[in-house]
Amino acid sequence: MLLSGFGCEKENPSADCIDPDRVISGPCTFDYNPVCGCDGKTYPNSCTADRSGLKSWSSGECD
Numbered sequence: 001m002l003l004s005g006f007g008c009e010k011e012n013p014s015a016d017c018i019d020p021d022r023v024i025s026g027p028c029t030f031d032y033n034p035v036c037g038c039d040g041k042t043y044p045n046s047c048t049a050d051r052s053g054l055k056s057w058s059s060g061e062c063d
Helices: 002-017 046-051
Strands: 035-037 057-059
Touching (some): 035 046
């Protein structure tokens, strides 16, 4: 049961981080101004992070 709880815990950050209703396709500029998404992934710029449905991000690459 503890292992099962651990597995679910790993999936929950995405639910708190990504809003499926905000995921949209469309053009973004190709400029590289990296941002670190709340999901722990580095995105090329804030436009790609926003269009991926992220609720928050910070400037710079993820560690």
